[in-house]
Amino acid sequence: MREEIFQYVKKKYKTSPDYPFRTAPTYPVLRHADSRKWFALIMDIPREKLGLTGTEYVDIINVKLGDPMLADMLVRQPGYFYGYHISRSSWISILLDGTVPFEEICRWIDESYAVTASRQKKRKIRPPKEWIIPANPKYYDIVHAFDDVREIDWKQGRGIKAGDTVFIYVGAPVSAILYKCRVTETDIPYEYSDRDLTITAVMKIRLQKRYEPDRFTFEKLKEDYGIYAVRGPRGIPEELREALR
Structure with missing residues (x-):
């Protein structure tokens, strides 16, 4: 070989x-x-x-x-x-x-x-990559973000580029992956800062698929796929990738 x-x-x-x-x-x-x-x-x-x-x-x-x-x-x-x-x-x-x-x-x-x-x-x-990214509903109403539009601006994730796919994990009280989105544009200059959050660039993400809140819960991610935390952009195990598809 x-x-x-x-x-x-x-x-x-x-x-x-x-x-x-x-x-x-x-x-x-x-x-x-x-x-x-x-x-x-x-x-x-x-x-x-x-x-x-x-x-x-x-x-x-x-x-x-x-x-x-x-x-x-x-x-x-x-x-x-x-x-x-x-x-x-x-x-x-x-x-x-x-x-x-x-x-x-x-x-x-x-x-x-x-x-x-x-x-x-x-x-x-680098070929297109798939990521899990976190969203905190305390700071942004991500649960209803795609009710009226299919594309939104989101904080730029380190290493993410246009053409990648992001699965949005929504934190407590939802604690589940809710959306699959395609990254259409990255590195858009943006200035925001408060006590909890600083943003210097954003990316545009377009909705591709929704998941039921009880489908990919935190407990399922932990027990079935070995994911114990989603604190920032991270890769996806192959078994979870197949399930998300």
Whole structure:
């Protein structure tokens, strides 16, 4: 599978592997051409190092994800592990023995490439993303925000860009996801400040779908999807993404 990966990144990112480790000459690194920052590392290690049975060597690829919660969800699946020898942040290791389909591995290589890219490159290459964002009904009547219009201004979320999808989680007493919206414009200058809130930019969001208040409650998010808080823009676990669709 190494060669398949090399062909994939060569075609998509015009990247070739290099072998920087004298003590581990079989470990190829895949880097960004501009920053030389890693976005993937392939290693061959004994299966027992991953807690698997057997002593034979197996290839793994280390990639970085943008959401620690997503990493926690993936490592529960066969073929996925917390990053071997790269325990910081959200690095994971994926078996290259066929346990995880090649197309799925390519998806996480793409994710790692986007997450580790320079700031300038990130804005150019990142595909549309889905987020959960919080709304406090104490400060804004979000429950009735879309009664008469389909598009509203909302506080700019860090990392969110036009084309992304946001699922609005409304805080207590509602405590549930109520809306799916598409981000149509971002980084609109705006000045507002009080004791509880400061806004320097807003984005425009357009309503796409409503959810019943009892469908995606906080209790369901916690018990079924491992989401214990929504304090700011955050990624969405795959199982929840499918349910929201």
